[in-house]
Amino acid sequence: MDAFTHVTSKAIGLPQVNIDTDIIMPSQHLKTIKRTGLGVHAFESLRYTDEGDTKNDSPFDFGHGKGASIMVVGDNFGCGSSREHAPWGIADLGIRCLIGTSFADIFASNCVKNGILTVVLPQKDVDSLMREAQVGCTITVDLEDQSVTSAEGRNIHFDYNPVHKHMMVNGLDEIAQTLQSEAAITAFEEKQKAAQPWLYRDI
Amino acid sequence: MAKTLYDKLWHSHLVEDRGDDIGLIYIDRHLVHEVTSPQAFEGLKLAGRRLRRRDAIMAVPDHNIPTKNIHEENPDPMSAAQLAALTANVAEHGLEYFPMGDKRQGIVHVIGPEQGFTLPGVTLVCGDSHSATHGAFGAWGFGIGTSEVEHTMATQTLVLKKAKNMRVTVNGEMPLGCSAKDIVLAIIGKIGMGGGTGCVMEFSGPVIEALSMEGRMTVCNMAIEAGARAGLIAPDQTTYNYVKGRPLAPKVDDWDKAVAYWQTLPSDEDALFDIEVTLDASDIAPQITWGTSPEDVIAITDTIPSLDSFKGNKQATAKTALDYMGLKSGNAIIGTKIDRVFIGSCTNSRIEDLREAASVVDGFQKADHIIEAIVVPGSGLVKAQAEAEGLDKIFLAAGFQWREPGCSMCLGMNPDVAGPEERVASTSNRNFVGRQGDRARTHLVSPAMAAAAGIAGHFVDVRTFNANSSIGA
Numbered sequence: 001m002d003a004f005t006h007v008t009s010k011a012i013g014l015p016q017v018n019i020d021t022d023i024i025m026p027s028q029h030l031k032t033i034k035r036t037g038l039g040v041h042a043f044e045s046l047r048y049t050d051e052g053d054t055k056n057d058s059p060f061d062f063g064h065g066k067g068a069s070i071m072v073v074g075d076n077f078g079c080g081s082s083r084e085h086a087p088w089g090i091a092d093l094g095i096r097c098l099i100g101t102s103f104a105d106i107f108a109s110n111c112v113k114n115g116i117l118t119v120v121l122p123q124k125d126v127d128s129l130m131r132e133a134q135v136g137c138t139i140t141v142d143l144e145d146q147s148v149t150s151a152e153g154r155n156i157h158f159d160y161n162p163v164h165k166h167m168m169v170n171g172l173d174e175i176a177q178t179l180q181s182e183a184a185i186t187a188f189e190e191k192q193k194a195a196q197p198w199l200y201r202d203i
Numbered sequence: 204m205a206k207t208l209y210d211k212l213w214h215s216h217l218v219e220d221r222g223d224d225i226g227l228i229y230i231d232r233h234l235v236h237e238v239t240s241p242q243a244f245e246g247l248k249l250a251g252r253r254l255r256r257r258d259a260i261m262a263v264p265d266h267n268i269p270t271k272n273i274h275e276e277n278p279d280p281m282s283a284a285q286l287a288a289l290t291a292n293v294a295e296h297g298l299e300y301f302p303m304g305d306k307r308q309g310i311v312h313v314i315g316p317e318q319g320f321t322l323p324g325v326t327l328v329c330g331d332s333h334s335a336t337h338g339a340f341g342a343w344g345f346g347i348g349t350s351e352v353e354h355t356m357a358t359q360t361l362v363l364k365k366a367k368n369m370r371v372t373v374n375g376e377m378p379l380g381c382s383a384k385d386i387v388l389a390i391i392g393k394i395g396m397g398g399g400t401g402c403v404m405e406f407s408g409p410v411i412e413a414l415s416m417e418g419r420m421t422v423c424n425m426a427i428e429a430g431a432r433a434g435l436i437a438p439d440q441t442t443y444n445y446v447k448g449r450p451l452a453p454k455v456d457d458w459d460k461a462v463a464y465w466q467t468l469p470s471d472e473d474a475l476f477d478i479e480v481t482l483d484a485s486d487i488a489p490q491i492t493w494g495t496s497p498e499d500v501i502a503i504t505d506t507i508p509s510l511d512s513f514k515g516n517k518q519a520t521a522k523t524a525l526d527y528m529g530l531k532s533g534n535a536i537i538g539t540k541i542d543r544v545f546i547g548s549c550t551n552s553r554i555e556d557l558r559e560a561a562s563v564v565d566g567f568q569k570a571d572h573i574i575e576a577i578v579v580p581g582s583g584l585v586k587a588q589a590e591a592e593g594l595d596k597i598f599l600a601a602g603f604q605w606r607e608p609g610c611s612m613c614l615g616m617n618p619d620v621a622g623p624e625e626r627v628a629s630t631s632n633r634n635f636v637g638r639q640g641d642r643a644r645t646h647l648v649s650p651a652m653a654a655a656a657g658i659a660g661h662f663v664d665v666r667t668f669n670a671n672s673s674i675g676a
Binding site for chain 1: 218219221223225227229231238239241242245250252257258266267279281282284285288297299322324325330331332334345346347348349350351353354357358359360362364366396397400401427430432451452453454457461464496498516517519520523614615616623633635636637638641642
């Protein structure tokens with residue numbers, strides 16, 4: 001995973017609430033056995049006409065948002081399906097950071113694994129950043145000091161899970177980290193097997 | 204200190220406490236299907252890591268498989284490749300696998316409980332958000348992404364942050380014409396799609412306790428539609444009766460010991476919940492969604508809400524939803540003409556759901572203009588049970604189709620899809636934009652409501668439907 005320390009970019013503004021992972025990545029694109037190449041399908045219904053042409057008002061393809069690394073989004077972003085294809089598509093579009101009032105639990109967890117930072121801020125801050133995004137302002141998000149700097153120069157602090165921060169800032173592989181706890185996992189299994197042998201079977 | 208059921212599940216699976224409410228949690232059970240696993244198996248291989256516990260895995264194809272002509276070549280080469288990848292991966296690792304055509308094959312969340320793989324007190328994950336279903340057994344079941352599938356395969360653990368405790372108490376009695384689906388839709392309508400975000404949601408109260416295991420699974424299944432990654436219901440005698448004798452249930456020697464342990468799991472009487480919600484079931488009428496989120500739900504007797512009832516960004520979202528659905532504020536939802544019926548999915552494809560639907564269509568005919576009314580049992584075993592009870596004959600006589608098990612029209616990634624602007628009465632769990640096919644319009648309802656709509660050709664109130672025959676009202 002690529003390390004994430006900070007990002008400075010214009011931003012895509014997508015104010016709709018409850019953007020679900022079916023909108024982010026429609027299910028017909030889940031048949032791939034790869035993690036790559038999904039960006040072209042991300043947010044398909046918001047970007048393309050029924051004929052497959054790019055919509056003139058697609059914030060991903062035209063105007064300030066084109067090529068942006070930051071997205072400012074509406075409440076409860078990423079709800080629904082657990083498909084990691086959603087953050088794979090977002091990452092493939094070049095987006096590294098999402099800012100909103102709330103993110104669905106599974107989606108937020110999937111973002112961490114793919115080096116995408118989800119920043120949760122109060123409604124008024126998201127509203128002002130949304131306005132800035134829509135007029136093409138540049139925003140800076142710094143994970144190391146947990147701050148968002150708006151175009152107006154306002155510095156907004158955000159909370160972030162310390163374990164995730166350590167992983168993101170250092171670009172660590174979570175599995176390699178966990179495997180360092182091998183002895184503790186084995187000890188747990190031995191104890192559990194003695195107490196609840198029905199949870200283990202020979203196959 | 205008094206503990207909730209979720210607190211007990213957390214502490215009994217805590218391998219390492221990392222502080223800040225973060226823990227390394229042991230995973231007892233892992234259900235694997237074709238769509239969210241290939242990249243995980245590939246990741247293991249690329250990193251040269253072993254799969255830690257193959258006895259903790261059960262694998263099955265369900266999401267992208269066809270539900271008819273299953274012995275013919277898959278018409279979609281990408282689906283075929285994904286299915287072939289699963290077959291190859293389970294063979295390479297020696298995993299338990301139920302291929303298409305095997306009686307035990309079916310939707311992950313139907314077969315786990317059916318096989319006794321899902322047990323009270325376990326942690327269970329699957330690369331599918333509807334893993335919340337397994338909470339019906341007092342199991343901590345939750346959906347994970349593919350990176351976490353790989354993490355579970357490699358370490359049999361996940362690094363998690365402890366969720367908040369939320370309790371939804373449903374008082375009163377189950378109203379006439381309603382079932383578990385109506386209860387959970389009403390809960391989602393009340394607390395909203397993000398109402399349970401960051402929480403594990405325990406369902407309790409007399410209405411929940413009176414539910415069968417099938418009904419409890421329907422309720423927990425849709426906890427994720429209210430934002431909760433896991434739903435929970437305390438195990439009790441109903442749970443033990445369901446589990447006993449299943450292939451992977453504790454055997455005779457262990458049974459009493461297992462039950463004694465399971466009896467310690469329910470939330471302590473004085474346990475504190477961070478959020479409490481109460482609902483009176485007597486106020487509930489059959490529910491139906493009108494929009495493109497499960498929280499867009501009303502009683503069948505209601506009219507479609509006015510845009511003025513929404514605030515802020517929600518108003519624009521509601522307008523977009525109404526345009527997509529081809530509906531107008533102020534109109535009755537009863538009488539809205541439908542094009543298709545789908546009875547199935549991990550929410551409503553179990554034997555009780557099929558009985559409920561069959562009892563409504565028995566002796567009637569599907570309306571002529573309905574393109575297809577399909578009934579998709581949740582597993583080969585559900586299908587066999589339904590056939591033994593003659594339910595298939597009832598559906599077929601009514602002009603409904605009787606299919607092979609799978610996720611089918613729940614998610615539009617297999618041949619069962621609705622066309623643009625086609626309106627579907629669906630027993631599934633998500634009415635998202637494009638969920639059942641490009642521009643398809645989904646209304647979430649109970650099996651009885653979907654069945655009745657299929658006969659009438661439009662939405663009816665199932666409580667008056669029987670009396671009025673197919674005239675509806």
